[in-house]
Amino acid sequence: VVSGTMGTADVIVDVVYSINSYNLTINYKYADGSEAAPSHSESVNYNVAYSVTSPVITGYTASQASVNGTMGTSNVTVNVTYSINSYNLVINYKYADGSQAAPAHSESVNYNAPYAVTSPVINDYVASRTTVAGTMSDNNLTVNVTYYMVTTSIVDATNCGSNGNGSITVTAPTGNFEYSINGTSYQSSNVFNGLSANDYTLYIRPIGEDFNYMGTWTVASIVTMPTVSVASNDSLFCLNGTVSLNGNGSSV
DSSP: OOOOOOOOOOOOOOOOOOOOOEEEEEEEEESSSSSEEEEEEEEETTTTTEEOOOOOOOEEEEEEEEEEOOOSSSSSSEEEEEEEEOOOOOOOEEEESOOOEEEEEEEEEETTOEEEEOOOOOOOOEEEESEEEEOOSOOOOEEEEEEEOEEEEEEEEEEETSSOOEEEEEEEOOEEEEEEESSSBBBBBBEEEESSSEEEEEEEEETSSOOEEEEEEEEEEEEEOOOOEETTEEEEEEOOOOOOOOOOBBOO
């Protein structure tokens, strides 16, 4: 408003217009409304263009990669929402020769979410991973699980099978596995010595995981005994066993 009282001379008044500025506020939030990053705030002159790049947050995608516009005649508030990303988890099941052992497993897992996939059981084979477990990173993930055929070498027990001189040696797989014949006590050695004749349940597991192979292997009894001739009949007896002979006249 130009106001005053006119005097005795001409009056010239210069009215100067200053440009207005307005507040630009950008809020960065997750889908649940919690803060994803500190808000951005600045003062922008009227009719001036603005462009603000949204922060990069690992595992999330912003609803706007950048906030762009031209400042109008009022303050501006923009909400940028961050949605969680999901990534592909693919598990391939293969035999040692590279051929397929079972159909591949595929699923989409959110960033930072846990996953646990139990490997299929294949008779006579042990898997390199009993369970594929972890927490999803910010990249697609492919895991290969290899199946190895279980083979053993067995030394049968001699002398009626009771002397504990039989053994079971797991010839495959070896390496990053543990072995047990009771399902409780595991050992890194693939050899079990001192076994009497019996059926043994063999458990194999990847180190630090649950077992994924269980099979029965038999230590047989081999009779390597002396022969005693009694009344014209040959009979086999265990070593260290007892034989009773009854005399009849001059024959024993």
